[in-house]
Amino acid sequence: MKLTQQKFYPWLLVVCYSLLGIFCPAAVTQFSMVVGELAEALKVETQTVLLADTCRAVCLVIAMFLSSWAYLRLGLRGTIGLGLLFQALPQFLIPLAVDLGSLPVFFACKAAQGLNAMAFPLYISTITMWIDRRYAALSTAIFNGSFAAGSGVGAWVAGLLVPALGWRASFYAIGVMVAVLAVPVLLFTRDKPVAPASEETATPKRGGGYGSILRQPVTWLLVLALLANTWVTQAITVDMSVYASGIGYSYGETGSLMLVISVITVVSSILAGGVSDFLADRTVRKVRSRSLVMGAGYVLSAAGAALLPFAAPAGYLPLALSSCAMMFGASWAAGVFWALPSQLYRPEDNVAGTAFCSGASNIPNPIAPMVVGVLLGTQGHWTAAWMTCAAASAISLLASVLLSGKGREEG
Numbered sequence: 455m456k457l458t459q460q461k462f463y464p465w466l467l468v469v470c471y472s473l474l475g476i477f478c479p480a481a482v483t484q485f486s487m488v489v490g491e492l493a494e495a496l497k498v499e500t501q502t503v504l505l506a507d508t509c510r511a512v513c514l515v516i517a518m519f520l521s522s523w524a525y526l527r528l529g530l531r532g533t534i535g536l537g538l539l540f541q542a543l544p545q546f547l548i549p550l551a552v553d554l555g556s557l558p559v560f561f562a563c564k565a566a567q568g569l570n571a572m573a574f575p576l577y578i579s580t581i582t583m584w585i586d587r588r589y590a591a592l593s594t595a596i597f598n599g600s601f602a603a604g605s606g607v608g609a610w611v612a613g614l615l616v617p618a619l620g621w622r623a624s625f626y627a628i629g630v631m632v633a634v635l636a637v638p639v640l641l642f643t644r645d646k647p648v649a650p651a652s653e654e655t656a657t658p659k660r661g662g663g664y665g666s667i668l669r670q671p672v673t674w675l676l677v678l679a680l681l682a683n684t685w686v687t688q689a690i691t692v693d694m695s696v697y698a699s700g701i702g703y704s705y706g707e708t709g710s711l712m713l714v715i716s717v718i719t720v721v722s723s724i725l726a727g728g729v730s731d732f733l734a735d736r737t738v739r740k741v742r743s744r745s746l747v748m749g750a751g752y753v754l755s756a757a758g759a760a761l762l763p764f765a766a767p768a769g770y771l772p773l774a775l776s777s778c779a780m781m782f783g784a785s786w787a788a789g790v791f792w793a794l795p796s797q798l799y800r801p802e803d804n805v806a807g808t809a810f811c812s813g814a815s816n817i818p819n820p821i822a823p824m825v826v827g828v829l830l831g832t833q834g835h836w837t838a839a840w841m842t843c844a845a846a847s848a849i850s851l852l853a854s855v856l857l858s859g860k861g862r863e864e865g
Contacts, residue, residue, distance in 0.1 A: 457642065458646075464584040465585075467585075467642060468581055468593045468596055468597060471581065471597050472599075474538075474632070475597055476600045476601075476607055477628055477631045481541065481545060481632075483609045483612070484609070485507065485564075487624070488612060488616060488621040489504060491621040492621070496560065502557075505561075506561050506565075509561055509565045510567050512820055513566075513568025513571075514569075515816045515819055515820070516813075517570065517813075518812040519810065520569075521573070521574070521812070522805055522809040525576060525805050530643060530644075531640055531645075533573060533576055534643060536572070537569070537572045537573030537576075538636040542629050543629075544566050544567050545625045545626065546625070549626075576805065576808075578597070579795070579796070579808040579809075580643060580646075582792065582793065582795070582796035583646045583796065584646055587740070587797070588731055591728075591730035591734070591789065591790050591793035592724070592727035592728050592731045593727070594789075595723045595724045595728070595788075598723050598792065599789075602720045602785070611627055611628060612624040667799065667803055667807045667810055673807065675853045676857070677811055677814040678849055678850060678853035679748065679787070679794075680788070680811060680815035681846055681849060682752055682784060682787070683850070685818045685843060686755055686781070686783075686843045687781070687785075688818060688819055688823050689842075693823055693827035694715070694777055695709075697831060697839075698773065700831075703770060714778060715777060718778050718781050722751075722781070723786070724789060726748075726751060727789040729747060730743070730748070730790040731793075734793075741860060742859070744790050745860075746855075748786075748791060748794075749787075749851050749854030750786070751785070751786030752783060752787055752848070752854060753847075754786070755781075756847035756851065757783075758780035758782075759780050759841065759844035760840075760844040762780065762840045763836060795808045795811060818846075822842075826840075
């Protein structure tokens with residue numbers, strides 16, 4: 455019996471993709487841990503090194519839009535393989551670029567790591583193509599949760615290796631793990647035929663790119679429904695530590711808060727996926743059920759963001775509760791979201807739809823920290839900064855409610 459005909463095959467993909475998913479974002483936090491060492495070795499300001507990571511974030515958004523284009527030309531495994539090459543190779547080239555003192559090569563390597571994101575929509579769409587629809591949200595939530603866990607792993611690896619072996623070892627360790635885990639990912643990944651195999655349909659139909667999905671109102675509702683997840687997540691992960699330190703909390707308190715937020719992200723995402731699948735399995739209007747569950751997360755996120763500026767000065771516990779409410783709500787929504795595209799698009803449009811929603815909803819990735827932290831926060835307007843998170847959550851809540859009306863009865 456072929457591997458893809460085994461009952462465990464969809465979950466094998468989930469496990470392989472999730473393990474890999476830990477070490478791709480781990481490279482981001484591992485890099486941030488050694489920014490000072492890189493700036494010293496390159497003899498540049500810290501801001502210059504951080505600008506390279508901004509380039510990565512911009513390329514990440516571009517790569518998600520390119521995902522469908524690459525898929526149509528390179529196929530599923532070809533696109534994933536190219537993305538993994540963009541992720542792993544720079545981990546070995548960045549130390550070389552620093553040793554040579556070459557900023558262009560350094561920036562090019564960080565930009566290339568952003569291009570790895572062309573594979574992200576394919577991981578999601580492949581899971582949802584193969585998995586039983588009863589577990590669509592849970593399986594994608596596990597995968598997304600691995601990315602949140604990876605942020606903590608990257609900092610842990612750097613903290614362990616840098617004092618003992620130097621900053622270069624932290625790059626090599628993450629690079630080796632990505633390369634090792636890429637092997638089973640590429641070995642087990644298979645495209646799924648849209649129609650039953652026959653002489654005419656044995657080859658999977660890959661759809662026609664973005665043309666058809668851009669004309670569908672549901673596409674724009676999906677983009678808006680994920681907007682707040684990106685905005686809130688980036689605002690918290692980048693700017694919360696700055697905000698907490700600025701209002702008088704210690705380094706230890708701030709670090710503990712960020713660790714708790716990281717755990718909350720994983721727990722919320724996986725829990726939401728399970729709840730969404732449980733409720734959807736008990737109704738004929740599955741899209742409606744999932745959309746309303748997703749919207750519930752944004753209610754909590756909006757409330758947490760609106761209360762944060764007033765709760766934080768009152769004490770550490772109010773700060774922790776309000777910020778964790780924001781992250782729990784945003785992560786909850788993300789734990790549900792990725793089960794929706796496969797139920798709203800035709801099978802042949804699933805990749806293009808998932809890729810476009812990924813790219814468009816990630817546009818705030820480089821924008822949110824600049825607005826929240828730089829334009830507002832550093833000018834002392836933190837209340838307005840956090841209110842942008844409440845506004846984004848309200849927009850995504852409205853989109854979730856409107857999406858619930860797109861659900862149809864399913865057998």
